[in-house]
Amino acid sequence: DIQMTQFPSTLSASVGDRVTITCRASQDISSWLAWYQQKAGKAPRLLMYKASNLQSGVPSRFSGSGSGTEFTLTISSLQPDDFATYYCQQYNSHVTFGQGTRLEIK
Amino acid sequence: EVQLVESGGGLVQPGRSLRLSCAASGFTFDDFAMHWVRQAPGKGLEWVSGISWNSGTIDYADSVKGRFTISRDNAKNSLYLQMNSLRVEDTALYFCTKELGYCASTTCYGFDYWGRGTLVTVSS
Numbered sequence: 344d345i346q347m348t349q350f351p352s353t354l355s356a357s358v359g360d361r362v363t364i365t366c367r368a369s370q371d372i373s374s375w376l377a378w379y380q381q382k383a384g385k386a387p388r389l390l391m392y393k394a395s396n397l398q399s400g401v402p403s404r405f406s407g408s409g410s411g412t413e414f415t416l417t418i419s420s421l422q423p424d425d426f427a428t429y430y431c432q433q434y435n436s437h438v439t440f441g442q443g444t445r446l447e448i449k
Numbered sequence: 450e451v452q453l454v455e456s457g458g459g460l461v462q463p464g465r466s467l468r469l470s471c472a473a474s475g476f477t478f479d480d481f482a483m484h485w486v487r488q489a490p491g492k493g494l495e496w497v498s499g500i501s502w503n504s505g506t507i508d509y510a511d512s513v514k515g516r517f518t519i520s521r522d523n524a525k526n527s528l529y530l531q532m533n534s535l536r537v538e539d540t541a542l543y544f545c546t547k548e549l550g551y552c553a554s555t556t557c558y559g560f561d562y563w564g565r566g567t568l569v570t571v572s573s
Contacts, residue, residue, distance in 0.1 A: 377559030386563035430494055434556035438496035
């Protein structure tokens with residue numbers, strides 16, 4: 344099975360900061376990767392699909408890049424609404440989620 | 450408006466069975482693959498199972514293979530998860546989710562709509 348490793352596990356940042364979350368696959372998954380945001384007590388929200396495609400309605404401050412085994416999610420200028428937990432998901436072979444990155448206020 | 454409403458969760462003893470349902474509305478149900486994703490209390494997301502639009506392709510996580518069965522009834526706009534031989538480690542909030550785009554298999558883009566989840570607690 345394909346393992347997905349996210350880092351950091353926790354990220355402390357301030358409003359206005361540029362932040363990057365990394366996701367590494369245990370084997371080549373091409374661009375078959377999605378990113379989700381989840382707030383406490385809520386269902387996840389799809390942010391990006393096929394590594395770099397912004398889901399409809401998601402602010403343009405979110406961007407995704409990468410292919411193969413290394414992927415990143417970048418938030419260009421953090422807003423108060425962005426403090427949440429973020430998950431990557433591969434769907435090249437079955438489906439696997441990363442363990443999550445908690446983005447907290449510094 | 451797309452809505453996914455799960456039901457069927459509850460408290461069950463280890464070894465017993467439970468059947469989850471997901472009622473879908475607001476989109477053409479039989480155009481899209483559907484999935485179940487779970488989240489144990491305080492933990493991350495775990496994909497459970499997926500089914501293509503016509504039930505032709507079905508996939509399971511290793512942790513539930515042989516115990517859980519996913520199915521769908523396109524005439525009723527409904528998704529199901531039959532869970533047998535339940536274990537304590539199956540305790541989680543179970544989400545019903547929809548594939549973003551048309552997909553011949555089960556997953557091509559990601560999951561764009563999620564229900565609120567139904568809680569399954571396995572305990573003696």
